Amino acid sequence: MGYQIDYEAMDRILEQLAKxxxxxxxxxxxxxxxxxxxxxRSIAExxxxxxTDFSIKEAFYPISQVMLYFRADNVEExxxxxxxxxxxxxxxxxxxxxxxLDKIFLENGAPDYFYARLREKVVFAxxxxxxxxxxCFCVSMQSNITGxxxxxxxxxxxxxxxxxxxxxxxxxAAFEEYFAGAEAADFQPEFVTENKxxxxxxxxxxxxxxxxxxxxxxxxxxxxxxGCGGCNTVCGTCSCFDTSDVLYAEGKSDGExxxxxxSCMIPTFTETAGGVRARKTPGANMRFKVFHKFYDFRxxxxxxxxxxxxxxxxxxxxKDISFFDTVNGLTEEIRKMKTGGEPESK
Numbered sequence: 001m002g003y004q005i006d007y008e009a010m011d012r013i014l015e016q017l018a019k020x021x022x023x024x025x026x027x028x029x030x031x032x033x034x035x036x037x038x039x040x041r042s043i044a045e046x047x048x049x050x051x052t053d054f055s056i057k058e059a060f061y062p063i064s065q066v067m068l069y070f071r072a073d074n075v076e077e078x079x080x081x082x083x084x085x086x087x088x089x090x091x092x093x094x095x096x097x098x099x100x101l102d103k104i105f106l107e108n109g110a111p112d113y114f115y116a117r118l119r120e121k122v123v124f125a126x127x128x129x130x131x132x133x134x135x136c137f138c139v140s141m142q143s144n145i146t147g148x149x150x151x152x153x154x155x156x157x158x159x160x161x162x163x164x165x166x167x168x169x170x171x172x173a174a175f176e177e178y179f180a181g182a183e184a185a186d187f188q189p190e191f192v193t194e195n196k197x198x199x200x201x202x203x204x205x206x207x208x209x210x211x212x213x214x215x216x217x218x219x220x221x222x223x224x225x226x227g228c229g230g231c232n233t234v235c236g237t238c239s240c241f242d243t244s245d246v247l248y249a250e251g252k253s254d255g256e257x258x259x260x261x262x263s264c265m266i267p268t269f270t271e272t273a274g275g276v277r278a279r280k281t282p283g284a285n286m287r288f289k290v291f292h293k294f295y296d297f298r299x300x301x302x303x304x305x306x307x308x309x310x311x312x313x314x315x316x317x318x319k320d321i322s323f324f325d326t327v328n329g330l331t332e333e334i335r336k337m338k339t340g341g342e343p344e345s346k
Contacts, residue, residue, distance in 0.1 A: 002167070023040055055094065234315075294307065
């Protein structure tokens with residue numbers, strides 16, 4: 001069903017939804033001067049004129065997550081404090097990024113309990129995305145379209161300035177009651193069909209892994225990359241974390257176990273007891289990241305590449321290293337490797 005409503009009516013619907021859902025959407029963070037997913041109470045808070053600086057995953061998957069509490073004589077699991085479900089207003093690439101995370105946490109052997117109990121609370125509301133942002137290459141990654149949403153919205157507000165009425169398509173019948181009485185309208189969400197950037201994803205076979213791993217191409221990042229991990233932090237599909245125990249007082253045995261987002265790009269990521277590191281250089285870490293996004297994920301799950309083409313990592317890097325250019329450059333290096341350096345035929 002399709003509807004047309006004004007902003008005041010949508011705010012009343014959000015008020016009703018908030019009884020059963022925590023509602024997240026792209027929102028201006030005044031303190032940090034950026035756009036990220038935050039809890040909203042008015043539809044005018046939703047920022048549509050620019051991408052979020054951080055990914056959708058922090059709306060339900062905390063950067064720092066307490067798993068359990070331990071005492072001298074017992075262990076207690078952390079309980080979820082808010083019984084409500086989680087409704088996230090988001091774009092198609094972000095929905096598809098969570099589907100990639102689901103593969104890692106839920107279909108990669110035994111499901112991850114701490115991810116699963118949060119993920120099962122999540123419902124998506126689609127923010128229609130008809131125009132590509134500057135750094136997007138979602139069309140190349142086939143993440144520009146999704147049907148995985150409870151309802152879809154066309155918002156023509158630009159950073160809080162309202163314009164045309166809101167158009168709504170309800171896909172899940174469970175949400176029809178919230179829009180009862182609204183004016184009917186013919187609305188089907190549209191999707192981005194073209195980006196300025198076109199990603200040429202590399203074709204990597206198992207037989208070629210060693211030769212591609214040994215390419216001189218990776219050494220350029222030894223000097224360029226500072227290993228800050230910022231690219232992983234804003235990526236919607238990065239899933240690495242560290243687990244640590246925190247004692248409340250020195251000499252005591254009471255404390256908590258947390259898991260915290262981590263990054264394959266930081267120097268100590270592969271460090272084990274004794275200071276041994278499996279990957280010792282930024283170039284080796286970049287190689288690992290690219291292989292993970294464009295070989296390992298596809299080899300394991302047999303479908304899409306892991307990257308969804310949101311471009312946030314390019315915007316975030318303090319050294320202006322473009323992941324988009326890195327992957328396209330690798331594709332060209334593989335072509336030259338297989339053709340003996342012959343120029344590409346026209």
